[in-house]
Amino acid sequence: MLLIQLTGLSGAGKSTIANMVKTRLLDEGIPTIIIDGDEYRKTICADLGFSRADRCENIRRLGKVASSYCQQGMVAIIAAINPYQEARDELASLYKAKTVFIHCPLRVLIERDTKGLYRRALLDASHPEYITNLTGVNDPYEDPSHADLILNTSLSSPEEATAFFLDFIKKHL
């Protein structure tokens, strides 16, 4: 029915907002599924790392999975960092995917740091806990050039962001 690709840095709120929207849509009888990058990286994307090529392949696979659910009449929401315009354009062109930018300034994400990834990426490179390829710190994030919706989670609460997103989805059903 409708394929939505979220995009945004780790901790920006993609999974949080997607889950809240899913609950609201299900309450209204609209079948909805979330295709979460974290989850699929444990199964059909377990062979992929965080290089540009691997991240684009990740999005390609998530897009294919999401499109199968859409064909069965569901709203499918891809919740992945999805950092490259090239990969987002591919899903927009293949599946008419709508792009929703879950935006949050890096300084707020460093304060949230729910997974401890930012602390590790900001350590000295010689530190044993240092990680590389963290999007937004030591790996690229290309801001969407033509997002269909932008939600700034440093300005809106999860409930407010969910309300904007729900409104957007209903306009595109």
Ligand SMILES: Nc1ncnc2c1ncn2[C@@H]1O[C@H](COP(=O)(O)OP(=O)(O)OP(=O)(O)O)[C@@H](O)[C@H]1O
């Ligand atoms: N306005 C907001 N909207 C969404 N989440 C928020 C907001 N304010 C604070 N948070 C918190 O930020 C965190 C966002 O985590 P979440 O897992 O949803 O991010 P994510 O973008 O899916 O990250 P990842 O790419 O690592 O999976 C949660 O702990 C959430 O409670």
Ligand SMILES: Nc1ncnc2c1ncn2[C@@H]1O[C@H](COP(=O)(O)OS(=O)(=O)O)[C@@H](O)[C@H]1O
């Ligand atoms: N170096 C890293 N860069 C980004 N995310 C990482 C990294 N290492 C582990 N992760 C975890 O992997 C998840 C990102 O996976 P995806 O959303 O599937 O990424 S994407 O770039 O290919 O779209 C984040 O939720 C984060 O918890």
